[in-house]
Amino acid sequence: MNELQKLYERIIQRVNINLRELNFDTEPYSTGIIQPQQMDKFYAFYGITTGHPLNLVFENSGLAGSYFLGKCRISNSLLYKSDIRGDELKRKGDLFKYQNFAIDLNDDESIDIRTSALAKTLVHNHSHDPETPEVFFIRDTLAMDYANIHGSPTDGAFLGPFATVDLTTVQDSVIGTYSYIQAGEISHMRIDPGTIWVNAPDQFNFYYRHDPDLLKKYATVTPGERPRGMIFDFIEEREEAFQRLFDAVNVDVIESVPKTASLDRYAVVLPKTTIADNVLISQRAYLEDSYIGKGSNAQENCYIIHSKLEGYNVTAHGAKIIESDLERDVFVGFNSFLLGKEGARLHVGQGCIVMPHTIVDIDEPLHIPKDHLVWGIIRNNADLEKNSISFDALKAEKTAFNKGNLHFEGNGYLFVKAFKDRIDHILDANGAFFDGANNTGHAQRNQNLSLNTIQPFQFGAMKGLYPNITIEL
Amino acid sequence: MENICVKDLMVPISEYATVVVGTSLIDAVLALEAAQEAYCASKYEHRAILVLDDNKAVIGKVGQLRILKAIETRYDLGCDVEKLSQFKFSDQYIADKCEQYRLEGPILDQDSFRATANKKVEEFMQRPTPGEFVSKESSLDMAIHKLVAGTHLSLLVTRKEEIVGVLRIGDVFASVFHEMRKREGELET
Numbered sequence: 001m002n003e004l005q006k007l008y009e010r011i012i013q014r015v016n017i018n019l020r021e022l023n024f025d026t027e028p029y030s031t032g033i034i035q036p037q038q039m040d041k042f043y044a045f046y047g048i049t050t051g052h053p054l055n056l057v058f059e060n061s062g063l064a065g066s067y068f069l070g071k072c073r074i075s076n077s078l079l080y081k082s083d084i085r086g087d088e089l090k091r092k093g094d095l096f097k098y099q100n101f102a103i104d105l106n107d108d109e110s111i112d113i114r115t116s117a118l119a120k121t122l123v124h125n126h127s128h129d130p131e132t133p134e135v136f137f138i139r140d141t142l143a144m145d146y147a148n149i150h151g152s153p154t155d156g157a158f159l160g161p162f163a164t165v166d167l168t169t170v171q172d173s174v175i176g177t178y179s180y181i182q183a184g185e186i187s188h189m190r191i192d193p194g195t196i197w198v199n200a201p202d203q204f205n206f207y208y209r210h211d212p213d214l215l216k217k218y219a220t221v222t223p224g225e226r227p228r229g230m231i232f233d234f235i236e237e238r239e240e241a242f243q244r245l246f247d248a249v250n251v252d253v254i255e256s257v258p259k260t261a262s263l264d265r266y267a268v269v270l271p272k273t274t275i276a277d278n279v280l281i282s283q284r285a286y287l288e289d290s291y292i293g294k295g296s297n298a299q300e301n302c303y304i305i306h307s308k309l310e311g312y313n314v315t316a317h318g319a320k321i322i323e324s325d326l327e328r329d330v331f332v333g334f335n336s337f338l339l340g341k342e343g344a345r346l347h348v349g350q351g352c353i354v355m356p357h358t359i360v361d362i363d364e365p366l367h368i369p370k371d372h373l374v375w376g377i378i379r380n381n382a383d384l385e386k387n388s389i390s391f392d393a394l395k396a397e398k399t400a401f402n403k404g405n406l407h408f409e410g411n412g413y414l415f416v417k418a419f420k421d422r423i424d425h426i427l428d429a430n431g432a433f434f435d436g437a438n439n440t441g442h443a444q445r446n447q448n449l450s451l452n453t454i455q456p457f458q459f460g461a462m463k464g465l466y467p468n469i470t471i472e473l
Numbered sequence: 474m475e476n477i478c479v480k481d482l483m484v485p486i487s488e489y490a491t492v493v494v495g496t497s498l499i500d501a502v503l504a505l506e507a508a509q510e511a512y513c514a515s516k517y518e519h520r521a522i523l524v525l526d527d528n529k530a531v532i533g534k535v536g537q538l539r540i541l542k543a544i545e546t547r548y549d550l551g552c553d554v555e556k557l558s559q560f561k562f563s564d565q566y567i568a569d570k571c572e573q574y575r576l577e578g579p580i581l582d583q584d585s586f587r588a589t590a591n592k593k594v595e596e597f598m599q600r601p602t603p604g605e606f607v608s609k610e611s612s613l614d615m616a617i618h619k620l621v622a623g624t625h626l627s628l629l630v631t632r633k634e635e636i637v638g639v640l641r642i643g644d645v646f647a648s649v650f651h652e653m654r655k656r657e658g659e660l661e662t
Contacts, residue, residue, distance in 0.1 A: 189559070199561055207560045400566050407557060409566045 004036050004062055004464040008078055014115045014140040018156025018172045022190045026142050026158050028223030033119045033144050034078045039064045039464035042081070043453040046471065051445045052087055053108050056471040062456065063466050067266070067283060069449075071110040078117040082143075083283060083300050085124045086111050087442065088429065090133060098130040107134050116141040118149075121159070122300045122317050125151035128184075129169040145227050146235070146301060147175075148317050148334055160193065161227035162219050162318070164334045164356060177227070178210070178219045180334060180356040193220070196357055196375065200418065204410030210359075211405070214377050218337065218359055230361075231337050234320065238286055238303065241268045260434055262446040267298075276311070280430045280443040293328070295432030297443070306342075314426050316356065324348065327370065331423045333358065340366075351391075353419050373416070375406060391416050479616050480609040482648055483630045483638035486531075490522040492594060494532070498543055499590040501535055521627065523639070524598045531629060531636040533598030543597035544589050606631050607640060613648065616640055 008030070015026050042065035046056055052070045059075040066079040070086020089109040090096055096103040109126055112135050121143040127136035128151045136153055143149065143159040152165040159165065160177035169185045176193035183199040191197070194210030219229040245266050257263045258277045266283035269275075273287045280297040281287065290304045293311030298304055303320040310328045315321060319332040323340030326348045332338065333356030340346035344362050348354070349370030359377045360366070366384065368374055373394055376387035386404040397412035408415075427433065431441025456466050490508030492501050505522050524533040554570045604623040607616050609630045619628055620642055630638040 183561075192556075197560055201561070205561055207557065207562070209556075400569070402570065407560075407562060407566075407570070409562050 002036075002461050002463055003060075004039055004078070004462075007060065007062070007076060007465070008034055008036065008117065010076070011078065011115050011117050011140075011142070015142050015156065015158060018140045019158060019174060021172065021188055022174055024158060024174050024190065029142070029144065029158070029160075029221070031224060032161075032221060032226050033142055034062075034080055034117050036464060038080065039078065040456050040458055043455050044068070044079075044466065045451050045453045047449045047451055049087075049445070049449045051448070052089075053091075054471060054473045055108075055110065056469070058454075058466055058469045060468065061466060062464050063454070064456065064464070071108050072113070073110055074113045076115045077113050079113070079121075080117075080119045082118040082121045083123065084111055084113070085122070085282075085300070086136075087446075088124065089126045089136065096130070096133045098128075101130060103130060103133050105133055109134050109136060111136045111138070113138045115139060116143075118143040118147070120145040120301075121147045121149060123149045124300070124317065125167075127151065127153050128167045129153045144177075144221065145232070146318055146335065150317065150334070161221050162231065162335050162357070164318075166334065166356070177221055178215060178335065178357055182356075194357075196355060198415075200410075200414070202410075203418070204408065204412070204415040206406070206408050206415065208355075208375055208406045210357075210377055218361075218377075231320070231335075234303070234337075235301075238268075241270070241286065242266075242284065259447075260431075260436075260444060262431075262443040264446070265451060278432050278434050278443050280432075280441070280446070295427060295430075297426075297430045297432070307340075312427055312432055314423055316426075319354075327351075329423075330354070331419070337361070353416075353423075376404065477613040477648060478609070479607055479611045479613065479628075479630055479640055480638075482613070482616075482644045483609065483640045484644070485638045486523070486636060489639055491525050491531075492522055492535075493525050494527070494593070494595050496524075496594045497590065498540065498592045498594070498597070501594050502540060505535070505537075505540075520641075521639075524594050531601070533595065533600050534627070534629075535594055535598045536626065539597050539599055543592055544586075601629055605629055606636075608632070609637060613645065616645060617649070620645060 012027055012030050039062045044063035044066045046068040048054060055071040056068055057073040061074045062078040065081035067083045070089050072084050072086055090105050092105055092108050094105045096105060111123060116138050127133060138149060139155045141154045141157040144161040146162045147159040148164040151167045152170055154170040156172040157170045158174045162178040163175040164180045165175060166182040168181055168183050171187040173186050173189045175181060175191045178193055179191050179195040181191060181197050183197055194212060194215040196208040198206040217230055219231050221227040257275050260277045261275050261279040263281045264283040267281045267285040270288040272289055274291045276292060276294040278295045279292050282300045284300045285298040286303040288305045291308040293309050295311055296309045296313040298315045299317045301318040302315045305322045307321045307324045309326045312329050313326050314331045316334045318335040321332060321338045323342060324338050324346040327350040329351045330348050332354045336354050336358045338346055338360045340362060344364050346360055346362060347367045349368055351371045352368055353373045355375035358375050361379055371391040372388050374388040378384050378387055394412035395416055400409040429441050431443035433439040434444055454466060454469060457463050490504050492504050508522060521534050521536040523531050524535060526532045554567060557567050604619060605625055605628055607619055607628045607630055609632050616628060626642050628640045629636050630640050
């Protein structure tokens with residue numbers, strides 16, 4: 001047994017120790033997370049910019065195909081094609097506001113990944129844990145394909161495929177396939193697959209669970225097997241397009257991208273795609289025959305195909321938009337799967353919020369009216385009626401309501417406001433409102449980014465692991 | 474009262490209605506009905522049956538309330554409601570949802586009755602808790618204490634590890650009432 005395999009077994013044991021009270025064994029899932037024979041086949045790469053601290057430490061880890069930006073420390077961990085994006089980490093001297101506290105940062109924040117295995121996982125944003133404002137830690141954690149760890153420190157966690165933890169500190173918990181959790185803090189919870197939970201204490205509580213039988217068609221995992229389902233197949237079918245980018249040292253520059261926009265070198269752009277001003281296209285995004293209107297963004301693992309985004313549209317990490325027309329200011333949440341068809345296009349009205357982990361799969365044209373919140377699995381107008389509510393109706397809810405499988409308690413106005421404020425913040429951070437001089441964001445700053453590669457051991461007991469490396473200014 | 478033993482009042486297990494694991498709800502109801510008709514040892518009706526495992530050991534008890542709960546399908550259908558507490562919904566919200574689900578559908582329509590009639594006893598039986606056992610040699614005082622402290626309708630009577638009978642609250646009450654009547658004169662002030 002080589003060192004990589006030994007390390008993987010140690011990681012699995014550590015995670016199992018953390019999850020022992022939940023009686024959850026991660027070992028049967030291990031073949032679906034890291035495949036040791038793949039770990040020496042891909043180089044890792046890191047970004048150098050003038051805007052972010054350069055401080056990378058890699059110790060006894062495998063990093064195959066993974067990307068690092070900002071201040072990161074990776075030790076005793078295995079990362080496979082994961083994005084560790086530290087461009088939104090807090091900086092020394094920043095004031096981090098949490099409830100009534102204004103926390104002064106002693107140091108630049110860093111992402112600290114220890115004894116963890118992450119496959120095709122995105123790590124982004126910054127720690128929202130007021131107890132550790134300078135460290136965005138990920139410890140004793142296993143994350144399966146296309147999980148998102150967004151502003152969520154984890155200590156003892158298993159994330160199933162397409163699971164998202166957002167702005168939530170996670171301790172000793174299991175997050176099921178295609179679940180989205182935004183709850184501030186969770187501990188010793190076992191979240192069923194397809195659970196969507198957004199909780200802001202004393203303000204609102206949104207809970208929905210996908211029908212487990214319906215969800216299996218789109219995303220599921222059986223212990224001992226690789227994840228499967230329609231969303232997984234959709235991604236795998238387009239994997240080859242990315243391979244060309246990762247194999248080549250230099251790729252052709254696409255001249256038609258405006259100077260105010262940013263197209264990552266590791267994004268796939270296929271004809272005939274138009275990118276307007278102030279647009280941000282992140283690495284591992286896939287665009288084909290689409291119009292990306294002014295101020296819009298496509299984050300990591302997004303797919304936009306045969307679609308038109310009118311402008312100021314947020315396509316959050318992992319969202320997929322196919323054969324759809326989105327009016328201005330539409331938000332499509334994490335890992336949503338909007339599947340229109342030729343002759344059965346999806347039209348989303350201005351200002352709509354598509355909740356994270358929503359699935360639209362239609363065989364006839366569908367129109368979502370402006371200013372609506374949508375969630376769940378929507379296959380026709382009847383599903384849309386059951387799984388949507390206008391902002392006006394939601395804002396009028398002051399105590400509680402339930403609709404289909406959705407349970408909502410709290411103030412609907414505050415829910416809409418919280419989402420709208422966050423969308424505005426995302427657009428601002430991404431540089432959507434850049435006017436040629438002011439309001440710069442990722443779209444403008446990321447243009448000054450160069451990438452370097454590092455290689456794993458190709459032979460011997462350390463095969464697949466990387467040498468210990470420190471990179472700093 | 475201390476002179477009366479549990480074994481003086483208990484119903485021996487041989488005379489108690491029993492079913493085995495795997496019995497359907499409808500067969501359990503029939504067994505309970507048959508037991509009520511057959512057992513005439515006291516004026517109190519037979520209100521529960523015991524569930525035995527393959528080794529004839531008592532593993533649970535089914536009373537009238539348990540059967541009604543099993544039949545009230547809407548209560549069980551709110552599976553999400555049971556999770557709402559975990560997801561930090563308020564007690565008031567959960568209570569409202571339970572009530573809503575309860576009122577939403579008829580209890581004994583054709584479909585729900587067919588589904589619940591085939592439920593297995595182990596799905597809805599009451600599993601004995603540690604405070605629910607009493608030795609057959611124990612005094613009635615001890616049994617009264619256990620009935621009151623645990624708000625049980627009956628206790629399982631043991632001889633060493635074996636369950637040998639059931640002590641019903643009705644029989645205990647009748648005995649206490651009889652004793653009070655006997656001492657009525659002494660108690661008057």
